[in-house]
Amino acid sequence: MTGIGPVEPGEGTRAQDAADAPRPPARPRGRLARRYADRRRTVLATAAALAVLAGSGYLYASRPRQPAPPPPPYPVHVVDVAYLEAVPGAGTGAFSFAVLLSVRSGPPVTVTRLAQPYEGLTITSSPAAPFQTKSHSARKIIVTLRVTECEKAPRNLGLPFLDVTLRNTRAIQAHSYILGSRYAQDLSEALQAVCGNESG
The missing domain is CATH 1.20.5 (Single alpha-helices involved in coiled-coils or other helix-helix interfaces)
Structure with missing residues (x-):
């Protein structure tokens, strides 16, 4: 074969007709x-x-941003502890009294610890810590102080206080609550009864 011309189809093949070619879709x-x-x-x-x-x-x-909700209050800002009265029947060498713990707002508050500052006394409570108090509610707590050593028991009580450790979803805080003059008088009388002239 010599010369230049179109390539012819080989055996078993055929040239494609223009009619067989795919067409673009009609617009x-x-x-x-x-x-x-x-x-x-x-x-x-x-x-x-x-x-x-x-x-x-x-x-x-x-987009307008929703303001973040305010954080819950610190527990000491919403908890009040008030002295109610002396409770009889504590037994020899002990003094029991009732306090009212109130939670004004915010999430529930858990009392994780109750303590008092005097070496010659031990402290227990009912209910025993830890216990929780819901918002907008109050709980009566019976606290019992037991004299272990009259020599180390307090003398000349001025404004005795109760140490309370509080926890909520915001923080854990320890706070000293001064329970007032009635508590000071009742505690002084109880210590005088237990320790005689050794405690004043």
């Missing part, structure tokens, strides 16, 4: 074509604008 014409083109441009422009805004952070910044 709409006239009024339908204009509507299609308008909508396509609108959709593409909107998508491009959203992509630019999302990339710049404008979409997130333009």
Whole structure:
């Protein structure tokens, strides 16, 4: 074979007719074509604008932010401890009294520890710590002080206090509650009864 010309199909093959070639889909014409083109441009422009805004952070910044809820109050700001009265029947060498623990607001408050500052006395309570008190409620607590050594028991009580450790979802805090002059008088009388002239 010599010469230059079109390549002829080999054996078992055939030339593709122009009629067999795939054709692109027909595009709409006239009024339908204009509507299609308008909508396509609108959709593409909107998508491009959203992509630019999302990339710049404008979409997130333009949404109104909900203010963060305020943190719960510290437990010492919402708890009151008040002296109620001496409670008889504590037994020899002991003095029992009732206090009212109130939680004004916020989440529940747990009393994790009750203590007193005097070496010659031990302290127990009913209910025993830890115990929880819900918001807008109060709990009566019976505290018992037992004299272990009269020599170390307090003398000349001024404003005796009760140490209470409180916990809520915000914090754990230790606070000293001064229970007032009635508590001081009742405690002094109880110590005088137990220790005689050794405690004043």
